[in-house]
Amino acid sequence: MNKIRISAVSYTNTRPFVYGLMHSEIPQKTELTLDVPAECARKLIRDEADIGLVPVAALLHIPGYQIVADYCIGAEGPVNSVFLFSHKPVSEVRTVCADSQSRTSNNLAKVLLKHHWKVTPEFVTDQDQDADAFVLIGDRTFGKKDQYPFAYDLAEEWISFTGLPFVFAVWASNKPIPQEFSDELNAALAYGLDHRREVLAELQPRNDFDLTDYLMNRISFGLDERKREALELFLKYVANG
Numbered sequence: 001m002n003k004i005r006i007s008a009v010s011y012t013n014t015r016p017f018v019y020g021l022m023h024s025e026i027p028q029k030t031e032l033t034l035d036v037p038a039e040c041a042r043k044l045i046r047d048e049a050d051i052g053l054v055p056v057a058a059l060l061h062i063p064g065y066q067i068v069a070d071y072c073i074g075a076e077g078p079v080n081s082v083f084l085f086s087h088k089p090v091s092e093v094r095t096v097c098a099d100s101q102s103r104t105s106n107n108l109a110k111v112l113l114k115h116h117w118k119v120t121p122e123f124v125t126d127q128d129q130d131a132d133a134f135v136l137i138g139d140r141t142f143g144k145k146d147q148y149p150f151a152y153d154l155a156e157e158w159i160s161f162t163g164l165p166f167v168f169a170v171w172a173s174n175k176p177i178p179q180e181f182s183d184e185l186n187a188a189l190a191y192g193l194d195h196r197r198e199v200l201a202e203l204q205p206r207n208d209f210d211l212t213d214y215l216m217n218r219i220s221f222g223l224d225e226r227k228r229e230a231l232e233l234f235l236k237y238v239a240n241g
């Protein structure tokens with residue numbers, strides 16, 4: 001087999017995973033790239049990568065996908081990096097600008113607007129267009145929470161809607177991967193999570209965002225049964241519109 005191609009996410013929330021990979025033998029055996037989530041999804045769909053930290057909404061476009069690790073980017077409470085920022089209360093929102101780097105959270109916003117808040121605003125993709133609200137994910141949200149009249153944390157809203165946690169991205173492949181490699185990947189990811197203090201020490205501190213709280217408490221990295229249940233439910237909502 002040629003070198004396995006891995007696409008991981010370039011945001012801070014993935015740094016513990018990257019730390020684990022870098023402290024394993026995986027980089028020698030693979031081609032590893034760090035991409036924004038939408039690009040990670042595109043690579044898996046187009047078979048330009050074999051394994052990725054795939055935004056879950058993209059799984060619907062990867063026939064025969066397999067989840068290859070027991071870890072994810074998830075949340076069991078407010079995640080603090082996925083927002084619908086709005087100039088108006090959600091009941092009055094008519095237009096929403098999607099985040100071009102996201103695949104999951106744009107869909108999560110659509111699901112929540114329709115089924116939780118029961119409104120159906122128009123989604124636009126042109127960031128220059130004046131929309132009432134916009135989806136924003138990842139590091140670009142850090143420190144922005146108090147800059148808008150309304151900031152809806154989409155993980156928190158999903159949890160109050162369903163009573164389930166949420167999963168943004170999972171380690172998935174678009175083809176069968178040897179079990180041995182999955183085991184090695186799991187071990188590397190676990191190592192990274194166990195060394196989050198070291199990862200935090202490498203990050204540029206910020207006074208407008210609590211990086212320790214983010215990596216230790218906000219992002220929930222274990223892909224357990226309830227998160228798998230949440231994933232199935234979310235994919236059903238997305239598939240059915």
Ligand SMILES: C=C(O[C@@H]1C=C(C(=O)O)C=C[C@H]1O)C(=O)O
Binds near residue numbers: 013056081102138139
């Ligand atoms: C919690 C986050 O999860 C991310 C959100 C994603 C999306 O919306 O498509 C994809 C991957 C995750 O890294 C975040 O980046 O803030």
